[in-house]
Amino acid sequence: MARKGNWIEKYLEYTQYSEAPRHLHYWTAVSTLAAAVNRRVWIDELYFQWTPNFYIIFVADPGIATKSTTIGVAENMLSNLKNITLGPHSLTWQSLPDAFRDAERAIKTREGELFKMSCITCFASELGIFFNPQDKDMVNWLTDLWDGKQGSGKRRTRKDQETSYECPWLNILAATTPSWIRDNVPESMIGGGLTSRIIFVFADKKRERVAYPSRAALRSANDLTRHKALYKELLDELMEISTYFGPVTLTEKAYEWGDHWYNHLEDNRPIDMSVERFKGYFARKQAHVHKLAIILSIAEGSDLIITDKILQRAEKIITGTEHDLRYVFDNIGVQSAASTVKEVANIIATFKKLDKTRLWQICMQTMAYKDFEDALEALRQAEMISTKSNGTKIFIVWKKEEGV
Numbered sequence: 239m240a241r242k243g244n245w246i247e248k249y250l251e252y253t254q255y256s257e258a259p260r261h262l263h264y265w266t267a268v269s270t271l272a273a274a275v276n277r278r279v280w281i282d283e284l285y286f287q288w289t290p291n292f293y294i295i296f297v298a299d300p301g302i303a304t305k306s307t308t309i310g311v312a313e314n315m316l317s318n319l320k321n322i323t324l325g326p327h328s329l330t331w332q333s334l335p336d337a338f339r340d341a342e343r344a345i346k347t348r349e350g351e352l353f354k355m356s357c358i359t360c361f362a363s364e365l366g367i368f369f370n371p372q373d374k375d376m377v378n379w380l381t382d383l384w385d386g387k388q389g390s391g392k393r394r395t396r397k398d399q400e401t402s403y404e405c406p407w408l409n410i411l412a413a414t415t416p417s418w419i420r421d422n423v424p425e426s427m428i429g430g431g432l433t434s435r436i437i438f439v440f441a442d443k444k445r446e447r448v449a450y451p452s453r454a455a456l457r458s459a460n461d462l463t464r465h466k467a468l469y470k471e472l473l474d475e476l477m478e479i480s481t482y483f484g485p486v487t488l489t490e491k492a493y494e495w496g497d498h499w500y501n502h503l504e505d506n507r508p509i510d511m512s513v514e515r516f517k518g519y520f521a522r523k524q525a526h527v528h529k530l531a532i533i534l535s536i537a538e539g540s541d542l543i544i545t546d547k548i549l550q551r552a553e554k555i556i557t558g559t560e561h562d563l564r565y566v567f568d569n570i571g572v573q574s575a576a577s578t579v580k581e582v583a584n585i586i587a588t589f590k591k592l593d594k595t596r597l598w599q600i601c602m603q604t605m606a607y608k609d610f611e612d613a614l615e616a617l618r619q620a621e622m623i624s625t626k627s628n629g630t631k632i633f634i635v636w637k638k639e640e641g642v
Contacts, residue, residue: 245271252468253266255452266312268292268294268530272409274322276322276359277405278345281486287386293412294412297438297562302444305413306413309363323337323357324358325358335403338356341357354404356405359409360410363413364414366414371424384408425570433567437559479540486543489543489544492549496546527553534551579617582613591634593631594632595631
């Protein structure tokens with residue numbers, strides 16, 4: 239079937255009436271293509287393979303970016319494909335071994351050999367249901383699965399029975415909130431391991447307010463008829479993509495560009511990302527770029543070739559996520575004292591000037607009085623606040639409003 243344009247761009251057109259920011263739909267499209275092609279394509283580098291699976295996590299406060307609805311669009315589309323396996327909403331990591339076993343399929347190669355693989359895509363609108371960051375065994379296993387290694391896998395289930403499966407491959411699209419990350423993800427996860435393998439996508443506002451998407455489509459030149467036709471086109475192409483099989487190759491120019499970029503990667507790290515906690519991410523960045531390049535190649539056609547232009551575009555997109563990574567890492571592993579200072583500062587900055595007694599009444603639900611006083615002293619030392627008195631009351635003033 240001849241491809242009509244770029245699949246990701248068409249997906250973005252299809253979701254244009256959604257309130258969710260465009261970049262959330264972009265990464266949903268990436269995850270959708272990954273789910274469709276799963277481990278059937280790869281880049282072979284002798285000692286390892288890059289396969290196009292992703293751990294993508296949307297981070298936004300509840301109701302801000304319609305995270306669950308955005309994920310649901312892709313999930314509904316993929317549910318029409320019979321040769322892929324979607325993990326159920328209630329899937330827990332303890333039941334993943336059985337899910338891998340049930341997902342095992344054999345693909346016949348051009349040489350007539352059977353290539354077995356066990357591929358699952360999990361959609362989790364509430365990350366906390368699926369993932370427990372405090373469980374080290376779980377974290378280590380998910381870390382290992384991301385690499386998409388060849389060979390057999392074995393795990394013991396809850397019933398202490400051993401389950402085996404071939405070439406396990408896991409693709410995840412999930413959503414959570416900044417507060418969940420703050421409260422549940424420990425500092426020990428940063429610097430390497432699992433977090434360096436995750437693409438964090440942050441949003442703090444809707445793209446636009448759309449009360450009735452169907453009405454918005456009717457008012458547009460691209461009406462509901464076009465919208466329905468686009469859905470069918472996307473689905474038909476997904477079905478075709480789900481049959482792709484074989485190695486992805488890089489052009490000579492792509493190898494040249496990739497070699498030069500890789501050898502200068504450490505030299506070009508932003509100053510604020512030169513600290514230890516980002517070391518693991520930069521060790522994985524090459525893998526992220528090439529995984530995404532596979533998807534960008536598939537979105538454009540069926541030749542399974544990565545050009546230098548595709549590789550450069552993948553690098554630019556991955557680099558573009560680093561702002562979100564900084565934000566998420568800033569919320570991980572914050573010590574209790576630092577968290578208290580941050581909370582008190584946010585309250586003062588909101589009110590600009592506040593009676594100290596009233597400020598304590600607001601804070602007393604979440605902190606001890608000593609921590610409250612320590613936070614105020616820390617903010618004074620940082621010259622972020624000042625204290626004023628009218629003889630009867632003490633006021634805490636946000637420094638920027640001191641002259642008001």
